[in-house]
Amino acid sequence: MTIDVLEPHPIVRLLGKPAADFTTSDLVRAVEELELRQVNLRYVGGDGRLKTLAFVINSRQHVVEVLTRGERVDGSSIFEGTEAASSDVYIVPRRRTAFVNPFGERPSLDLLCSFYGEDGTPLPYASEQVVRRAAEALTRDTGMVLEAFGELEYYLVGPLEHLFPVEEERGYQESAPFSKGQQVREQVLGHLSAMGVQLKYAHGEVGNIKEDDRQLVQHEIEFAPVPVQEAADVLVLAKWVVREVAHAHGLEVTFAPSVSSDGAGSGLHVHSRLVREGRNAIVGPDGLNDTGRRLIAGYLSAAKALTAFGNTVPTSYLRFTEGDESPEGICWGETDRTGLVRVPLAWGGDVLAGMVADANPGNVEPVAEPDIDPQTVELRLADGSADVHLLLAGMAVAARRGLEDPDSLALADRLSTAGHDDFDQLPASCSESADALEEARALFEADGVFPAELVDAVLDRLRSDDDAGLLEDLDQDDAARAELVRRHWHVG
Structure with missing residues (x-):
């Protein structure tokens, strides 16, 4: 070729x-x-x-x-x-x-x-084999391939700079010299692309935090959709590359879900779509179709248990309670950043052609269209503490249930933010997350996808923090909160 x-x-x-x-x-x-x-x-x-x-x-x-x-x-x-x-x-x-x-x-x-x-x-209990089994089971039963990609958020931590100082909570897609760490980000992109990682884009993220002697500047890298097995590998490789490059620049990097009481935490939003015979199966002529709604219903029905793989430390639940754009309930909406699942804005056809023509008067070139419709659904649950292979395996399990459950469309309607406002909440601690996984473990263990001993190990790890009620105590103890954040600084 x-x-x-x-x-x-x-x-x-x-x-x-x-x-x-x-x-x-x-x-x-x-x-x-x-x-x-x-x-x-x-x-x-x-x-x-x-x-x-x-x-x-x-x-x-x-x-x-x-x-x-x-x-x-x-x-x-x-x-x-x-x-x-x-x-x-x-x-x-x-x-x-x-x-x-x-x-x-x-x-x-x-x-x-x-x-x-x-x-x-x-x-059986190796994580790359778990996500492989989950993906193969979904394809075997539905004829579709689950593709995914993550939005990897992280903070670069270094000395406070007074020349072109950062503005707190004003870092979204900021440019240098007001954005700090752009050189690190660009080196990371170069290394990842040379390693075969398919990238979408990267930018500065909202979180800028200034403390007495240091600054924390948030960045994000977004990848291209690939089968879930590859998507999990990509995230692990990307974390390694970010850490290596930051270390070479004398900077610390953290993917922790909560880094300070004064700024945004770092999530790990995961986009996904179902592909059948080279076509995006979740969209039709009028946008998101019934297959897409069934996919969403699968994620929402398993959401509480999925936190066991996507939100693995006590500070994960600080992010849920304090984050400006963290999920407020187990629900979904079109372009709505308050729900657990968001259907992002997509464009194409006449709308895109009109925008291109307006921005480029006199343009006669055809508008390039991707091979596969780019529409995805975005699960906004996980954070930087996620075990990404188990998380994506769990998403594949949940997707398969959503596609096969005859009640999925009714569930999707009931959990839509359009016309509804009373939704269940996610767990408030690792302990509650463990309880949710234990209650739903039969779903994940079906067909041997998640071995029972692996589920037991996840439950033991979550319960070892004994954090039920911990977050309420931290409201009155800033020193204990800071110590907890530091203890889980280098997650994932």
Whole structure:
């Protein structure tokens, strides 16, 4: 195939083929011609973070073995509840994820890996296998693919600057020099695109916070829709890249849901759509169709339980109570930022053509249309503490139920903000979130998507904070609140 001259992925450019078609021989060639000296096998641990196993290349055969066989690792050090006496598990690289590492002392080839047990079968409680099973079950039962992307919000933290000072809560799409950290953001974008991550855009976000000796400046990166398995990997890679670049600039970065009592927290809004045979299945001639409403109903019906994967620390619930644009109830609306699910404004056809013509008088070029209608639904539930693989797996489970439940359309009507105003609320603590997941666990465990032992581990982790009623206590204790925020500063 012909590779676009603007293709940023160096291995794709070298090989002249898409990443999905990479073979071991292809990657060996890339190692040789790009003069790479190390292979890093990476995987997502039980804590949701990216881990690394480094191999210094000593021969061509060595590269072939690493890229083909992977390696054994200690599962008891990765996953909660794994017995040390029988903890050996395998990680096997997925060739389609290969990229040139933009960091480190030695030029390296990096690949994401999948986990397998001693019998060679997918490891049931590995998060990348959970989201894979959830996605495959949805496609098997509905014939549709769930695509998703996240809006990754984060704060860059550094010394207070007095030249072109930031204005508190005025950072939305601000430009330099009033926006701080633009260089960091642009370097992140460059690295991600060269790694094969499909991006939509990035910008400064609302949150600007000034304290006595430091400033916290909020940013956002938005990605392009891909199948949910890939969307989860993208978010983990993006967090790693943001942290690496910020660290190189001497800045701290946090994805924490709550960073201060004086400013906005960081959410992780997830957009999704259903695709069938290359077409967006949630829209029709008049906009959002019944399939889209069923998808929304599925998310809303499972919303309380989904907080167990998307809102995993006590400060998540500070964000719910204090955030200006945090969900106010389990409901949905068109372009409405107060609900848990929002249907964003989309445009196309005559409306778009009219705007283009007005902005560009005399234009005769046709208006470019995307291959797939861009309409999505936006779930505004999660934050930076989310275990993104489990969150997206849970969304796929909820979507499948919404598509199959005969009562979904009635539920969508009842939970619409159009004409209604009395809705259930999300949990107010990790403890309540655990209770919601325990009540709904049969939904997630159906068809073996979520193993029971994984659900048990999530419940134990949520209940370990023992935070029922904690938020009310913090209203009267600023020092305790600040300590809690700092304790959960480096989530995800």
